Amino acid sequence: MLSLLGYLLSFLLVYKYVALFAISFLAVLILPLPASGILVASGALASQGYFQITAVLLTAFVAKVGGSTLGYFIACYLGENFFHKPGLRHFVRSRLFRKLKMYILSFPRTIIFFSRFIAEVGPVTNVLSGVMNVPRRVFVTTVLFGELVYVLMYGLTGYFLGAEWENNLLFIAKAVMLMVSLGVSINIIEWIWRRKHLSYHS
Amino acid sequence: MKHVKQNQNFIPLYVALVVALLWVVASAHIFFSHYEMLYQRGYLPGPGNWRPAHTTDPLTNTDVEQLKPWATFAFVNKVYALPPRYLENALLISDISYPDITIEELAKMQAIPAPVLLHTVQELIRARILPPGTS
Numbered sequence: 285m286l287s288l289l290g291y292l293l294s295f296l297l298v299y300k301y302v303a304l305f306a307i308s309f310l311a312v313l314i315l316p317l318p319a320s321g322i323l324v325a326s327g328a329l330a331s332q333g334y335f336q337i338t339a340v341l342l343t344a345f346v347a348k349v350g351g352s353t354l355g356y357f358i359a360c361y362l363g364e365n366f367f368h369k370p371g372l373r374h375f376v377r378s379r380l381f382r383k384l385k386m387y388i389l390s391f392p393r394t395i396i397f398f399s400r401f402i403a404e405v406g407p408v409t410n411v412l413s414g415v416m417n418v419p420r421r422v423f424v425t426t427v428l429f430g431e432l433v434y435v436l437m438y439g440l441t442g443y444f445l446g447a448e449w450e451n452n453l454l455f456i457a458k459a460v461m462l463m464v465s466l467g468v469s470i471n472i473i474e475w476i477w478r479r480k481h482l483s484y485h486s
Numbered sequence: 487m488k489h490v491k492q493n494q495n496f497i498p499l500y501v502a503l504v505v506a507l508l509w510v511v512a513s514a515h516i517f518f519s520h521y522e523m524l525y526q527r528g529y530l531p532g533p534g535n536w537r538p539a540h541t542t543d544p545l546t547n548t549d550v551e552q553l554k555p556w557a558t559f560a561f562v563n564k565v566y567a568l569p570p571r572y573l574e575n576a577l578l579i580s581d582i583s584y585p586d587i588t589i590e591e592l593a594k595m596q597a598i599p600a601p602v603l604l605h606t607v608q609e610l611i612r613a614r615i616l617p618p619g620t621s
Contacts (some may be wrong), residue, residue, distance in 0.1 A: 290554075290555070290556040290590075291556075293554075293556045294556045294557075294588045294590075296590075297556075297557065297558040297560065297561045297586075297588075298558060298560075298586045329561075332565045333564065333565065334561060334564055335564060340538065342561055375522070413533050417492060444529055444531060445524070445530070446527050446529070447552045448529055448550055450552075450554070450592055452520075452524065452529075453526065454515075454520070455520045455521070458513070458517040458520055459517055460517050461513045461516070461517070461518075462517045463512040463514075465506065465509040465510040465512075465513045466510055468506045468509070469503065469506040469509070469510050470501045472499060472502050472506050475499060476496065476499050476503065478497065479495075479499070479546070482495075
């Protein structure tokens with residue numbers, strides 16, 4: 285039986301850029317698909333002449349930005365009702381939700397940027413940003429920058445590794461770990477700075 | 487007194503920051519060690535070498551081992567520069583979805599284990615393409 289990644293790789297080989305677009309778009313919108321692995325594989329396939337690297341990077345970038353902004357705008361449109369239908373009404377009224385809202389509205393850029401690199405956290409962040417009314421301009425510019433870095437990082441890693449990409453998936457996991465640790469550190473620095481700023485003014 | 491209390495409120499954040507920075511240093515060390523290993527093997531770019539080690543030329547005999555069951559015949563034909571009918575004729579493939587069919591799917595259709603078919607495909611590629619450096 286083919287694994288999910290194997291199945292998606294076959295799908296990618298048959299439908300090429302359409303498959304890359306669909307997988308990247310759906311992964312960032314809602315579905316838990318291994319889009320990072322597919323992007324690395326696409327870069328590797330470009331190194332073997334099966335794809336064009338610029339087309340791979342452009343397709344993935346457009347799909348990721350499109351999926352993220354669609355998720356955000358749907359959540360913006362539905363507001364807190366977004367959580368009512370799936371039975372999460374209590375969550376919206378909870379103290380945790382209020383704390384989460386304050387946290388996201390305090391540090392939207394760091395959270396949105398670094399969430400691009402963590403599977404499943406990205407789509408959730410898009411929805412929460414929409415529900416919590418993160419300003420559109422802040423969301424869109426951060427997503428554009430974040431997805432650009434993400435696509436270049438994964439796509440070019442695959443391109444340079446070539447046929448060796450499958451033997452080096454751990455290298456990509458290490459890159460993700462570094463990005464997450466940087467994100468957490470920057471977030472704590474922001475937190476300290478914000479607290480100091482508030483205590484100074486009060 | 488108020489100032490001391492305010493500073494005490496920051497202690498958990500400073501501790502968290504130190505832990506997070508140690509995490510960054512450890513992650514960076516692990517990441518760059520792997521990067522250096524790949525750089526030395528010629529896979530990743532670095533000072534004095536900003537071009538990928540590979541080219542987009544067809545793959546050679548030495549790359550055949552890297553073939554996987556998820557590969558389609560269209561992909562195999564393209565990257566090994568095989569004539570489109572070569573594998574179709576050699577494996578007696580009559581399925582209309584050829585060459586957009588994977589090795590694993592064909593193995594299922596022909597009721598043979600995927601590793602066996604993969605090995606056959608690898609042997610057929612080796613028989614068709616010459617090792618690098620030979621003419």
